[in-house]
Amino acid sequence: MELNDKELNLMDHLEELRKRLIITVVAFLIFLCATFIFVKDIYLFFTRNLDDHLIVLGPGDVMWIYFTIACIIAIAFTIPVLALQIWLFVKPALKKSEQKITLLYIPALFLLFIGGLAFGYFVIFPLVLNFLIELASGVMDISFTVEKYFKFLLNMSLPFAVLFELPIVMMFLTSLGIIDPYVMAKIRKYAYFVLIVVAVVITPPEFMSDFIVTVPMLLLYEISISLSKIVYKRKLKKAKAIEDFS
Structure with missing residues (x-):
């Protein structure tokens, strides 16, 4: 049954x-x-x-x-x-x-x-x-x-x-408990490497172009982590409040 x-x-x-x-x-x-x-x-x-x-x-x-x-x-x-x-x-x-x-x-x-x-x-x-x-x-x-x-x-x-969707996607997945922003922060160097490679591939072989594209990508990743941490901390705080109340 x-x-x-x-x-x-x-x-x-x-x-x-x-x-x-x-x-x-x-x-x-x-x-x-x-x-x-x-x-x-x-x-x-x-x-x-x-x-x-x-x-x-x-x-x-x-x-x-x-x-x-x-x-x-x-x-x-x-x-x-x-x-x-x-x-x-x-x-x-x-x-x-x-x-x-x-x-x-x-x-x-x-x-x-x-x-x-x-x-x-x-x-x-x-x-x-x-x-x-x-x-x-x-x-x-x-x-x-x-x-x-x-x-x-x-x-x-x-x-x-x-890429601009990354902050919201990470916040949403964090609110569902699917990802941990602190883990994302620990693998930062690998994420940076991937983002830099992507920036170099899609831009001409010239430093200024690479720099202009890379900086927003790295900032977006850091913004995503910071916003996800806020969501994560609020979620833990609410869970603790419920646990204390019960």
Whole structure:
């Protein structure tokens, strides 16, 4: 009988997870369709600083770039929906106080994702692009295809959108008891090494570019640890208060 109860409980969880995933996918598709209405204007915004029009090598490139732009925008708007569905899924396992605190992470996830994209696009992307153009100036004729230009733009922007989510993700996982910020602090040197390697890989072989990218990454890691420690200490304090009361 207990086994059947466990199986039913597992099926209920799987059904709930399926429901949350369906809602997220439907939201993404709605945002994707809505973004396609304005995709041409968005494309013109991203190419406004170019002296010449981008080159299209085939008719498929037009659809590829419009679809890619629409997908990125739709993903950004879907993040709060996904975060809300995750919160609703784990809500029954959280205490009342934990529910209120973790609910605040949802708008923060969206804002940090947008902030990371903005940092990558307005700071890192022009820095690296101008460096490469100056490197080729007087030696090569410079022209960009739509595909190459936007792949480069995404490579310079998307990693920061993901990295900017790190503080909130670590705080959320800490509140659930999945990670320990003090352990994350102990493995700091390994994390630094990985982040520096990533910074060097995505930037040109020039110290200033590497430095400008590396510093925000390291700061984000330290901010994540500090915020997670606050969550961790509050959690321990509440647990101790409950234990003393009982």
